[in-house]
Amino acid sequence: MSRPSDGRRRAALAPWLFVSPAVLLFLGFSLIPIIIAVTLSFQDTAAVGDGDWVGLENFTTMADDGLLHTALRNTLVFTVGTVPTAMIAGLGLAVALNRPLPGRPVLRAAFFVPMVAAGVVVGVVMAWIFHGDYGVANNLLEALGLGRAPWLTSPTLSMLTLIAVVVWTRIGFCMIIYLGALQSIPQDLHEAATVDGASAWRRFRSITWPLLGPTTSILVILNVVFSLQAFDIIYVMTGGGPGFSTTVLIQYIFRSAFADARMGYAAALGLLLVALLLVFTLLRQRASRRAEELT
DSSP: OOOOHHHHHHHHHHHHHHHHHHHHHIIIIIIIHHHHHHTTEEEEEEEEOOOOTTTTEEEEEHGGOOOHHHHHHHHHHHHHHHHHHHHHHHHHHHHHHHHHHHHHHHHHHHHHHOOOOOOOHHHHHHHHOOTTOOOOHHHEEEEEEEEOOOOOTTTHHHHHHHHHHHHHHHHHHHHHHHHHHHSSSSSHHHHHHTTTTTOHHHEEEEEEHHHHHHHHHHHHHHHHHHHHHHHHHHHHHTTTTTTTTOOHHHHHHHHIISSOOHHHHHHHHHHHHHHHHHHHHHHHHHHHHHHHHOO
């Protein structure tokens, strides 16, 4: 016959048994890798393991690293080019597809499909489309009587091409999120504004857009995180070139770790990326709270 203390002990252990898989996953794939990365950032090593401790040398090296400065500048251009463009286009599609239209479910699915496609697959297909010699884009330009364009070989045009491709893959995600937010807005507000004589633009500006504020804040943060972590499409389409014109921060981290065999420096760069993400998230949340207080 079991004692009451045994029953209480089993009841106390039961919650830990339920959360143990999540805890193990967190330790194995989050906490332990973070600890290893922090440890490596203070070492001069070519691989995970024993290395020479160099203190803050990896971090001080960043100040004089010209390639890092180029990667940060490219990351800023890429982020500024992709985030607002994808969000504005996604919002426009959400507003259009929130109305009763023939074939609306098919249109929604068609715009969302690029988001679920693998980045490597998208990169391979787009590299073929924008190939300088036999690409579909240049063949179309020639059919229209225009010259060929160096889509992936021009330092300026290659970045614009990457931005356009990434925006195309991300529009569907922004559309779906905005679409859900639009459908949660009470129709009574729009009907009352219509009765008062408000135009469609006035209803959007005074009712729809303010109520989309929390959704917009979340989308800004998510899209910035996506842009700072963009790697596969850029790697497949341009490899960071021509030169270093499309090398972004996360690609420079990969290059430092596996091409230059500077694992310690790559770990320090990874911490820099995490710090940038945290700073932006905190600033965005603070700006959102201030906007809510003003309203």
